[in-house]
Amino acid sequence: MPEITTSLEMEAPAEVIWSLLADFGNIAAWWPRDGRIRIERVVVQGEGIGTIRHIKNEGVDRVVSERLDFLDPETMTWILSIVGDRPPGIIAYVAIGRLIPLGSARCRADYRCYLTTDSGLEARIEKVLRRTWAEMFEGLESCARRGATLGSAQGPAASP
DSSP states (O other): OOEEEEEEEESSOHHHHHHHHHSGGGGGGTSOSSSSSOEEEEEEESOSTTOEEEEEETTOSSEEEEEEEEEETTTTEEEEEEESSOOTTEEEEEEEEEEEEOSSSOEEEEEEEEEEEOTTOHHHHHHHHHHHHHHHHHHHHHHHHTTOOTTTOOOSOBOO
């Protein structure tokens, strides 16, 4: 399974969603607090392209480390990779996202990942990723609709 894609329309301006995504280390500010996945803390290493956010989720022993590989405000495109000790079954993961404005108050997120998994786990990992992405987009839309923008909402975070 080399590629998984999804698209989701959100009732929020693309610029507001972009400001939340572009603040790469501040994922806990917009991630849903009552979802299936709850962020316990985020440790940010570096800044700009190459920044790594180490995400510790409640009830999970492993930290998920995501590296920002590309960020283009003109096309509202970002690329990230899971690096280091990856979640069980995932050998390699690169995701590409792009926001498309749909007027002044709506946008669409096109998101895809390229991944390599352990043999036989493809369908299970795809299901988990799709649920995770749905939660991610729900958090972004909810935060944007509350009027939170870059720097206005702080979640649990820590420094290295």
